[in-house]
Amino acid sequence: MDVDFLLIGQGLAGSILAYRLHRAGAKVQVLDDGNPNSSSKVAAGLYNPITGRKMVKTWLADALFPEIEPFYAELEQALGQRFLYPTGIYRPFVSYEEQNEWIAKSADPQYDRYIEKVLSSSAFPGVNDAYGGLLLKSSGYLAIKPLLQSFKVWALDREMLMQHRFQANRLRRDQRGYWTYGHIVARNLVFCNGVAAGKNPFFEWVPFTPVKGEILTVKQDFSAAEIINRGVFRIDMGEGLGKVGSTYNNRELDLKPSAAGKKELLDKLHQLIPAEAQEIVDHQVGIRPAMRDRRPVLGQHPAEKNVYLFGGLGAKGVSLAPFFSQQMSDFLISGKEPQKEVNINRFFKYI
Template identity: 45%
Template sequence: MLVDYILVGQGLAGSILANHLINAGCSVMVFDDPLLSNSSKIAGGLYNPVTGRKMVKTWNADNLFGYLTDYYPKLQQQLEADFVNDIPIYRPFISPEELNEWMGKSADIDYSRYVQAVHNSSAYGSQVSDDFGGILLNQSGFVDTGKLLEVSAKFLVERKSLTKGYFNPAHLKLEEGFASYQGIKCKSVVFCNGHKSLEEQYFGWIPLRPVKGELLIIKTKENLRVIHNRGVFVIPLGNGLCKVGSTYDHQNLDEKPTIEAKNVLVHKLNELVKFPYEIEYQLAGVRPATKDRKPIIGQHPKFKSLISFNGFGTKGVSLVPYYAKQLTEFLTNENGIDSEVNIERFFSLY
């Protein structure tokens, strides 16, 4: 069997890259082991142009959001499913100084496109603690990543482009200009397998810094029309359910929910919201973050038919579409990969 590309992993990275390659006229075979972890299935799915404690524009926001706001609606249409939710994010201010800072930033062309409103007094005081007002962001929302993966799998199955089962790198055969695996010959094998790449022979050296994240699903009678985000995010899922997250644990990298993380999330949630709620259940997963918080994309230093598409961490929903487009152009037209995400920046570690 001959295909253009083999992809390892059908998480968010593998699903969206496969879609880009197929739309570019390429044939793919995606290998996915349902028994292995997949942090994409339980991710918060948030896309947010202003992030962090200091509330600054996320890295490369103009390129990322300029592309994803166009791409995701088209992907929904192609996959005939709804999984994207455009919802404003409301971030309460914690001081008058922060309010004053954002009164100025909202007029700055670098930020104005992402700011729907700056409130100088409480705007959602019945729901959250916002004595100093807050900022309402646009070009924001969340992707139901579980639904996206489900319909992407169906899309691939219909094209006979998905194999369920473990991909064993030890069985790869590499020759000049191509690779083969279990009778399938291709131009390149793209590893989109998150932190599991650390366990295999070809990309085990890349400096991933896996981080465990835990989420709560809560139920409330409060009618939430925005995503509240300060300390934790509270995403309204419908039917009174909300997703609350997230924690960051670099030490304990199993996928079991912990009481410690639950207590942290409840404490932060109670500091933010005023409405009553009940905890339905708790989730945990391990994200493939990196030490410099940027993806790791490009060819293996020795085996040019092997490609890394990894390290998207907590912002995969924002990062993956733009860089899937860039990698597709690299593979099909030999266009360059941005130096900030290019795997070449870590070749000294190989």
């Protein structure tokens, strides 16, 4: 099997890049081991333009967010499955000062596309929002697991996917400099397999900073059409169920649900929405492929000229993937370098 690109990993990064390359006319093969605990399969999939404790516009929001909904809508059409849920996000204020700050910002044109409404008094029954809050638009969530399953079926139908655990010691170069892996001959090799990419011989020097994240599904006497987000997020799943997340732990990187993680999420949920969580229906864990500088990493190995990395999307993968997969595809197809903030050459000093 001769292909232009052999992609390692069918998480969000690998699936979207494979789709981009296929659409550009390249012949693609993807290897994936089907790990049910991959960060993509566990992630809640939020895309949120105003983030963090200080409630600031997320990095590159004006470039990223116009791409998100059109791209995933196109992917829904191609895969024949719904997984994009545009949904308002409500962020309660913690003080009058914060309320006044956002009343002023709401008159600023740079925030027009993100602010639906600034509320100056409590507006959501059951939410701790004594100072009102900020209702966002251009926001929502992506059901990543159904997306990945749909892509898997789509790719298998096109003989683009092999369900197999990648083993770096099986790679060989042929006389042309192409990569052979079993019966596959690939002109180029692209690693899209999250934190595992930093454990292979090509990219051990890339400073991945993995982060463990835990998410709960709880039964609770509360419902809201919007995502409630302050300290934790709560996505309403219907029938009294809510998905609550997430923790950020860069010390313990196992895949075991922790009592500390559960307590942290329940305590923060109670501060945000006082109704008791009556039952823990599910408790999931994933390891996010974050980078030391919290930016994605795209580009070419400094010595192996047909070996590439696309990863480090971290907690904001749903927001980052459409925009940066296009940059990566453009680089692989036409040689157009990724922008400097995400270019892998920023880490060459670590070799």
